[in-house]
Amino acid sequence: MDSEDEYYNQGYNDQGYEEEENEDEEITQEDAWAVISAYFEEKGLVRQQLDSFDEFIQNTMQEIVDESAEIEIRPESQHNPGHQSDFAETIYKITFGQIYLSKPMMTESDGETATLFPKAARLRNLTYSAPLYVDVTKRVIKKGHDGEEVTETQDFTKVFIGKVPIMLRSSYCTLYQNSEKDLTELGECPYDHGGYFIINGSEKVLIAQEKMSTNHVYVFKKRQPNKYAYVAEVRSMAETQNRPPSTMFVRMLSRTSAKGGSSGQYIRATLPYIRTEIPIIIVFRALGFVADKDILEHICYNFSDTQMMELLRPSLEEAFVIQNQQFHILHRA
Numbered sequence: 001m002d003s004e005d006e007y008y009n010q011g012y013n014d015q016g017y018e019e020e021e022n023e024d025e026e027i028t029q030e031d032a033w034a035v036i037s038a039y040f041e042e043k044g045l046v047r048q049q050l051d052s053f054d055e056f057i058q059n060t061m062q063e064i065v066d067e068s069a070e071i072e073i074r075p076e077s078q079h080n081p082g083h084q085s086d087f088a089e090t091i092y093k094i095t096f097g098q099i100y101l102s103k104p105m106m107t108e109s110d111g112e113t114a115t116l117f118p119k120a121a122r123l124r125n126l127t128y129s130a131p132l133y134v135d136v137t138k139r140v141i142k143k144g145h146d147g148e149e150v151t152e153t154q155d156f157t158k159v160f161i162g163k164v165p166i167m168l169r170s171s172y173c174t175l176y177q178n179s180e181k182d183l184t185e186l187g188e189c190p191y192d193h194g195g196y197f198i199i200n201g202s203e204k205v206l207i208a209q210e211k212m213s214t215n216h217v218y219v220f221k222k223r224q225p226n227k228y229a230y231v232a233e234v235r236s237m238a239e240t241q242n243r244p245p246s247t248m249f250v251r252m253l254s255r256t257s258a259k260g261g262s263s264g265q266y267i268r269a270t271l272p273y274i275r276t277e278i279p280i281i282i283v284f285r286a287l288g289f290v291a292d293k294d295i296l297e298h299i300c301y302n303f304s305d306t307q308m309m310e311l312l313r314p315s316l317e318e319a320f321v322i323q324n325q326q327f328h329i330l331h332r333a
Helices: 003-009 029-043 047-067 118-123 180-185 280-286 292-297 306-318 325-332
Strands: 071-073 089-101 105-107 113-115 129-143 149-165 197-199 202-204 217-221 228-236 246-253 267-270
Touching: 047 089, 118 197, 149 197, 267 280, 267 306, 280 292, 280 306, 292 306
Parallel strands: none
Antiparallel strands: 071 089, 089 129, 105 113, 129 149, 197 202, 217 228, 228 246, 246 267
């Protein structure tokens, strides 16, 4: 045996890399449980609760404040006989800026403040919460009788506006990253992973709920017999806003419910604030795509796909009566 044969017998391939042993080994149940145990050993059972609360405090609260419109106050003019006010109207505008959250604190009867720990909140029937501060800008707009405006601006830094309950073992908890020894000295159980609140001395937990994620299209095949063969759903929501999602449905009628048999499987859409179903082709024409070719280019990747073209034929025939954008908008209005 020459040196070259010996080289290949040692487990090296043509490129000189050592060949890996059987990569397609079946994963056993013991392997799966080893991964699951390692995950929970590192993350714990309530990591999703803690991460959700930290995300709310660090980002969502500030986003809510930034999206909120300024507060405008227009006091009614006070009429005093024989006296004319210097200004025709005075407008107060309040704008909120950066928010700040402190560690959990409590105020004693003598006015002294001290750090609040969960054990003290349980024993004294207190709410385990932290003070919330915000920067406030006040603008006073005074309109004179001659039409001129005078604006006075005043900034206030870290104004106390309330308290926020703090989730135990979150990043803002006084027990965060404490050792087992420190937890024991503070009267806490080292095996308590947190993930709950203390409200008036009682432990409260928010039950996590699953919901359909936004900005993703979900297609469901309906079990027959049913009016629809397929239903597509998308919940749209701007990533930078905290507003309720807007839901749109696109439905394909089943062969049994569609008129005209297999040639009548119409595709229709349900839009927000519109109760009736709208043919999908008419929706495209309302968006400015009038020609059938333009509409098909946004649906079909390949015009030679005869199966897809045949599925769209009934919808094109159904919307033939409305051929322009303006007519459609007036028709729907």
